[in-house]
Amino acid sequence: MRLATIGTSRITHQFVKAVKQTGRFDFVGAYSRSEEKAKQFSDEFGGNLNFSSLNDLANSNSVDIVYVASPNGLHFQQVVVLLKAGKHVICEKPIFSNVNEFDEAVKIADENKVYLFEAIRNIQTPVFKTLQQELPRAGKLRSAVLQLIQYSSRYDQFLDGKVTNIFSPEFAGGALEDLGVYPLYVAIALFGEPEKVAYYPIKLSSGVDGSGTVVLAYHDFICTVLCSKITYSDAPSEIHGEKGSFRINNSSNIARLEWIDAHDKVLEPVAEHFEADDKIYEIGNFADILEQNDKTEYLKLRNLSRVVLKTMETARKQNGILFPNDKD
Known part of the structure; x- marks a missing residue:
């Protein structure tokens, strides 16, 4: 094509x-x-x-x-x-x-x-696919902390009085839209649509969120999503079950998966696959769907996109973060 x-x-x-x-x-x-x-x-x-x-x-x-x-x-x-x-x-x-x-x-x-596809590379990586397969090993899930906290050079410009697209409501900017979408995709691809969503943003003078914490409530566990464009952290993300916990290196560039048993506390490597450009996996998936006319895989991705978007919309509207394209 x-x-x-x-x-x-x-x-x-x-x-x-x-x-x-x-x-x-x-x-x-x-x-x-x-x-x-x-x-x-x-x-x-x-x-x-x-x-x-x-x-x-x-x-x-x-x-x-x-x-x-x-x-x-x-x-x-x-x-x-x-x-x-x-x-x-x-x-x-x-x-x-x-x-x-x-x-x-x-x-x-x-x-x-x-x-119509949404380009979101993290859920197509080999290590994420391994996490999906291995997740039952954790037993009953009780909590998860998924984060993407990356300081943006454009925030320096913002502090100097220049509002770039990524910090502008006019262009649907903010930390949740730009970065939070990655850990939200991880959460919803693994756990499904949450029962309740609550967002606690740090709002900037432009009207968008510079950082924030999303709490996703499921039937018997809580997933916490942290995102920021005004601070920095390289801390991993974790999923905690009664039998043990999984740790991933990063919510956007998922390249390493580790397991920690709840009893012996030993850190065990599970999967590692570093790819200079992990967009190759989503491109391959889209091409397969088109070539095979794979409606099942297409609808799965499409439904996932909708739930993630619905979650982000709910979260920001709770806090009066509105975009020009929003309708009452």
Whole structure:
């Protein structure tokens, strides 16, 4: 399939490099509001198309699927144009601002017989797959602490008075949307939809959360999710059961899994797989679904995306963190 991109940022560079590594899609071109940037990006990766008009990209007969990595607040508008034109879409996390947008986009995708994916790499890694298989070893689960705390250089700009996209409600920014989505995906992929959600954010003057703690309540255990763009920690994440605990190195780049028995307290390596660009796994999964028309796997991913988005929307609206695309 012939793939084009929206966005020319670092994450788009990483995605196209991973596409090249897998060989599962053929990169053909890029879109940017700046024609010069689109051409520069396309040339860098061997594409022969560049677009400065979204409609031209959507209507191109030389493009089958589009990877969207624009600012969060632009995702819905751009994705809908592409879906209506019959393009498959891979949209970078967080896929949309709210569930209303998600449901409308899914309806349009189904009507046009195309696939809509959310790019979220952590749940596709080999080590995460091992964690899913090994989880029953922990016995009855009682608690989990999943975190992603990464200081952002853009916070320095924020402190100097410049509000960049990631700290702007206009572009659906904030710590929960940008970082919290990773540990939330881990939690919901492993434990399912929580019964209750409570969020305790540190709100910035721009109106979004710079950091925060999400409490996910299940029937007989609690999962705590910590996310921050204004502090830093490299502490691991843990899942605690009555028979023992699992530890993962990081909620976004899941590369190492360890086990600690509740009785002998011995730390045991379970799985380790470091990949320079772990986007190759999600790309492979999306390509398999498209090639095999695997509706079962597609619907599983789609339903997971919806629950994660619903959880984030609930959490931020509890605290008056609102985006322009939100509806009452």
